[in-house]
Every structure is written in C-alpha cells, then in structure tokens.
Amino acid sequence: MKILTMKLTGPTRRAFGAAAVAAALIAGLGATGADAQTVEHPEGFNPDEWVIVASVINTTNPYMISNIEGAEAISEALGIPLEIVNSNNSSQTSISSIYAILASGKKPIMFVNTVASSDAPTIVEAVKQAGGYVTIWWNKPDEYKPQDVGDNFVAFQKHTGVDSGRCGAQALAEALGGEGDVILLPGVQDSTTSKTRVAGFRAEIAENYPGINILEERPSNWDPQLGARNARDLIVKYGDQIDGVWSADDGMQIGAMQSFENAGLLDRVKFASDGLYPKTLEDIKSGRGNNAIVGETFHRGYMASAIGLYTAYLAASGQIVPSELEDNKRESFFKLSCVTPENYEQYLQYDEEGAPAEFVERLIANGPWDTEPVPLVGGGVEVLPES
Numbered sequence: 001m002k003i004l005t006m007k008l009t010g011p012t013r014r015a016f017g018a019a020a021v022a023a024a025l026i027a028g029l030g031a032t033g034a035d036a037q038t039v040e041h042p043e044g045f046n047p048d049e050w051v052i053v054a055s056v057i058n059t060t061n062p063y064m065i066s067n068i069e070g071a072e073a074i075s076e077a078l079g080i081p082l083e084i085v086n087s088n089n090s091s092q093t094s095i096s097s098i099y100a101i102l103a104s105g106k107k108p109i110m111f112v113n114t115v116a117s118s119d120a121p122t123i124v125e126a127v128k129q130a131g132g133y134v135t136i137w138w139n140k141p142d143e144y145k146p147q148d149v150g151d152n153f154v155a156f157q158k159h160t161g162v163d164s165g166r167c168g169a170q171a172l173a174e175a176l177g178g179e180g181d182v183i184l185l186p187g188v189q190d191s192t193t194s195k196t197r198v199a200g201f202r203a204e205i206a207e208n209y210p211g212i213n214i215l216e217e218r219p220s221n222w223d224p225q226l227g228a229r230n231a232r233d234l235i236v237k238y239g240d241q242i243d244g245v246w247s248a249d250d251g252m253q254i255g256a257m258q259s260f261e262n263a264g265l266l267d268r269v270k271f272a273s274d275g276l277y278p279k280t281l282e283d284i285k286s287g288r289g290n291n292a293i294v295g296e297t298f299h300r301g302y303m304a305s306a307i308g309l310y311t312a313y314l315a316a317s318g319q320i321v322p323s324e325l326e327d328n329k330r331e332s333f334f335k336l337s338c339v340t341p342e343n344y345e346q347y348l349q350y351d352e353e354g355a356p357a358e359f360v361e362r363l364i365a366n367g368p369w370d371t372e373p374v375p376l377v378g379g380g381v382e383v384l385p386e387s
Contacts (some may be wrong), residue, residue, distance in 0.1 A: 018362050023098070025251040037079025040362060045317040046067035047080045050087035050132075051106040052313075054305050055123075057188075061251035062277045066301030066356075067113055073302065074309045077364060080109065089188075091115045095122055096175045104294030109316050111308035114139040116190035133315045135308035138193040142381045146330045151179055151322040154315045156328065157308055159336040159374075161193050161384055164297045165200025166171060167338040168272035172244045172293020173209040175270045180243030183234050184217040185227055185256060194219070196382050197248045203385035215242065220252040222318075226311040231259035242269060250275035257283070257292065269386045270294045276339050278351050284341050291341065298337040298347050302356040303374050307314050307334070310360075313370045328379025329369060335377045347373075 041047060053180050054071035056064040075082035083101050087094035092114050102108060110127055112134060114120055120140035127134040128150065136154045161362040172182060184201065187194035197219070206214045215238055218230035227247065234242065245260070247253035253273040260266040266289035273280070276296040283346055315318040322330065339347060350373065351356070363373050369376040 007279070013104060021049065023381065038077045039079070039360075041316050042077075042319060047078065049107055050080050050083045050109055050316065051101065051104070052078070052080045052107045052309060053085065053098070053101055053110040054082065055098060057087050057094075057115050058089050059086050060224055061249070062279065063222070063249060063251060063255075063275055063301040064113065066277075067111075068301075070300075070302030070305035070360070071111065071309060074306050074313070074361040076357070077360050078313060080313075086268055087182045089115065089117050091119045093264050094119060095126075096122055099126060102126055102130040102132070107316070108134070109309060109312045110134040111137065111305045111312065113137050114302070116188060117141050117192045118190055120144055124149060124153045124325040133312040135312050137243070137304050137308050139191050139251050142192070142277075143171070146322065147327065148348070151315060154312050154322045155308075155325075155332055157304070157311070157332045157334065158193065158382075159297075159299050160333050160378075161196025162200035162382060162385060163336050163338075164274045165197040165202070166204040167200075167213075167336075168197075168246050168274065168298050169201040169204035171338075171340060172246055172270055172272040173205065173212050175272075175294035176212065176244055179211040181213045181215050181237070181238070182244035183231075183242055184216050185220045185230060185245065185247040185252045185327075186217055187252070189219050192382075193220060194248050196384065197254055197349045201246055203387045206387045207385075212244075218254075220247070222251055224251045224255035226255070228255030228259045231256035232263070235263050235265065238263060240268070244270045245269045245274070247271070247273040249273060250277040250280045254279055257289065260292075261289065261293060266290075266292055272376045274294070275299065276344065276347060281344060281348065281351065284344055286298060290373055294341065296339040298339050298350075298375060299334070299352055299354075300359075303359055306356070306360050307368045307374070308365055308372070310363055312381050316370070326379075328376065331379045331381065332369070333378040333380075333382075334374045337373070 085097040117139040220227040250273045272295035274297045276298045
C-alpha cells in the first residue's frame, strides 16, 4: 500500500466535503514548514532540532481533516515544521510512515490518532528511541500506561466513549418513541474508541429502552465511503424495517445518510452520531430528511490534535516533567457535550473561519488541561458498563 506523508503549511481550506479537502491536502505535497511563530521557546530549546508530526487514520473523514488543521495551527504558533502521516486506514502504513520520518534525524513532537489500539506500543517505542515525545489520542490497550513507559509517552488523551454512546442512544430512542429497529455503524474493530461508544449505546438501550431492537452492526472504519456501502447493504437486507441509524462518528453517518437518501428512505429514518461535524450542522439547520438527525456529541479534531501536540511540546521543551504529573494528566478524559437540534447553535462559533488558530491561542494561554470548551474532566481507564 502506498505510504503518503504530507508536509503542510498555512491553514487548510475549511471545506468539509471530504474528497475535496483530501485532494487539496494531497496537492500540498512538498510544501515547507511553519510560516510564523507566536511562542517564545524556553532557553535551551532549539526548534531546529525538532519536527511536529501528526498521524491521522485517513483524509476522507472530516474529523481527521480537522486533526490536520489543529496540527497546522500549533506548527505555526511554535514555528516548528509539520509532517502529516495519512495512515490510509492501515496500521502498517501508519507505522512505516512514522519510521520514515524518525529516520530523518529530527526529534519528533508527535500526536497520533491510532488506527488500532495495538499500534500504540510500537509507535511509542519508536518515538522513545528517537528521543521524541508523543501523545496518543483515542486508542491504546488499557494495560499500556504512560506512567509505566516513561516520560517520552507523555499522555493518553480522549473524550469518553461510553458517554458518547449513551448520548446517541438516548437521542435516537426518544426520537423513535422508545420503539423501533436500528442498525449500528461502529468504527475500526480494534479501536478502544469504537468499542466504548458501542458499549455505551448498547448499555443505554438495554437499561432504559427495551422497545428498541438492534438489527445489526457493521464496522465502517471511520470512513464515509465505507459507511455508505455498509448502509446500502443493510438497506438491501432490511429495507424499510430500519427505523434508526447510530454511527460511531459523523463521517460514517454522512455516508449512511446519502445511501438512505438514494434509496428514498431518508425522510422516515432517524440518525444519531458523534462529532457534530460542519456537514452535520448544515443538515440539522436545513432540516434535511424530515429532521433526520436527532442527536450528536460535540468535540473537534483540531482541539484534540492541538491539545496533544502542545502537551508533547511542553514535555519536549522541559516545561513539564510527565512523570511528575497527576495520573489524570497522563491518562486523560476531556469534556464531551451532548447536542440536540435544540441547543446546537451554541457550538457554531467553533467552526467559524480561524477557529483552530483561536483555540490554539487560548490553549497556549491556559494550558492543555484548562481550555474551553474541552477542559480536563477526569482520567484513568474507561470503565465499560456491565449491561
């Protein structure tokens, strides 16, 4: 499989048609590093010795594209060149691309949105050997803790998946009046994030909505195109028996909604998901599909990558010593908000032009654990519900 490593500079155009943005990013191959610097580095830190690296699962999912925007904003603020790894949904591609960057000789300040939980130890060890610092977002084995690995694995960070799944289950079940048949589109199977979101959804249904029947799960790899294909297959299988669709993130939901629209069923099916992506906001505002979208959660990819990279930078520059941090700053939960068509307007500000740069400015002023709208709210290993 082709390994695609992209060097980027300047703000990415905030067009959330995934194919268009991915094409724009790929067209930027070969661009140089950061354009500007707004942070004064501490004495003894030489930015010329370092490279910022952000590894994303793919460049078709709007969340991953937003990850890139956050990395660009941090790169510009710190004045350190940026490399983007597009994993193309492949652990092997991700790891090989990261190895290639580490071979350049510069020490990495790295954010990784891992394809699979099992990728984390291999990537962390490589960064450690290169003298770099890394934060992992979303996926790692529960037993693999930064406190046990050392300072180079600065932190594991995420929004809680169980809460996300419960938000979506409540919204979908209430919209269906507590009765109906639903399908689920999880992400990557070996993904802590996907597993916890599915567990939260299933627990909420089992505990509170006995009239909701789950027809089938189809993992869709966080990919809008695969989400569309799987939705199309499930429409063929179940037809108008499907009353609701829950997706582990909006990228897959965007694809699924298109398949239901193509089948002439969008107006009679309700959807809930995670992420409140700009395309989803457009669909909520327009009432697309007889107000098809009934529930979302809010967080942003640019916030995750910016928090992850700034935390790693603070360690690389000696401004924090990871082993001296409290446990919830090594394994961290950041705030997640449940969103409905009734309260979505308060989140529009985070998708305005320049929002990633503005978030990075607040992040640098307030630190990685106290920046709204996603401050630190807890930590540890996420506990799955028993039901």
